[in-house]
Amino acid sequence: VPATIRIMTYNVHSCVGMDGKISPERIARVIGRHNPDIVALQELDMGRKRTGQVDQPHLIAKTLEMMYHFHPSVVVGEERYGNAVLSRYPLELIRAWRLAGIVKNSKVEPRGALWAVINISGIKINFLNTHFGVFPREGILQSQALLGSEWLAHPVCQGPVILCGDFNSLPNSQVCRNIKEVLHDAQEKLTDHHPKATWFGRYPIGRIDHFFVSQEIEVSQVEVSSSDLDKVASDHLPLIVDIKFKQRS
Numbered sequence: 001v002p003a004t005i006r007i008m009t010y011n012v013h014s015c016v017g018m019d020g021k022i023s024p025e026r027i028a029r030v031i032g033r034h035n036p037d038i039v040a041l042q043e044l045d046m047g048r049k050r051t052g053q054v055d056q057p058h059l060i061a062k063t064l065e066m067m068y069h070f071h072p073s074v075v076v077g078e079e080r081y082g083n084a085v086l087s088r089y090p091l092e093l094i095r096a097w098r099l100a101g102i103v104k105n106s107k108v109e110p111r112g113a114l115w116a117v118i119n120i121s122g123i124k125i126n127f128l129n130t131h132f133g134v135f136p137r138e139g140i141l142q143s144q145a146l147l148g149s150e151w152l153a154h155p156v157c158q159g160p161v162i163l164c165g166d167f168n169s170l171p172n173s174q175v176c177r178n179i180k181e182v183l184h185d186a187q188e189k190l191t192d193h194h195p196k197a198t199w200f201g202r203y204p205i206g207r208i209d210h211f212f213v214s215q216e217i218e219v220s221q222v223e224v225s226s227s228d229l230d231k232v233a234s235d236h237l238p239l240i241v242d243i244k245f246k247q248r249s
Helices: 024-034 056-064 136-147 174-180 228-233
Strands: 005-011 038-046 067-076 079-087 091-099 111-120 123-131 161-166 209-213 217-224 239-245
Touching (some): 005 024, 005 161, 005 209, 024 228, 038 123, 038 161, 056 067, 079 111, 079 123, 091 136, 136 174, 209 217
Parallel strands (some): 005 038
Antiparallel strands (some): 038 079, 091 111, 111 123, 161 209, 217 239
16 A cells, blocks of 8 residues: 555636636646646536537546546536546546535536545545535535435445545535534644635635545645646645555554
């Protein structure tokens, strides 16, 4: 087993930068600089006119030479929009599905989650990537769904768990409090680390991208990358967490 595993969660804003430029290549460069083993990406376009009909998850994964699974939470004709998990290690998709929303409101964007089991030299991690809605009530429903029997409380979901993504919720929100009853916030778990905001781009004011871990996982380092490239590539900054597995006694 490697000494540490590097994981990134990153909302890529359809690869549209703060300068208005569409560039999946630039997003791949941001990711590649940190050399992560596993990446959770939110807001990817596939075949959408607005971003030149490019298959963004495929292009980014291919550039980084990583395996991936993509789940569209929005499907309109040939156009897809959603989340992906990229990995250097073998990954098996367990579930990819929409999350509960506010049904009556047609303006509310559908949200989804991806659950993959990633095999790191024989240690299997349950890895979940999600993107919650912007309305508090919606986020609460979505957190309850993810903590329920179809996801985190599913009998198959045994051993180490990582849940990360864009939760559109601050750390003291009901959404995060719900999740923290089951998992630990990596930014809060790390000793002598001052949690850093991830949104938005140039002047991050909100800590809405989160990384939660189960007790089997030790957090050894947390970084919110904020180089000039990071600040322009998306309206979110990448959150990078190095983890170790606790020694089994």
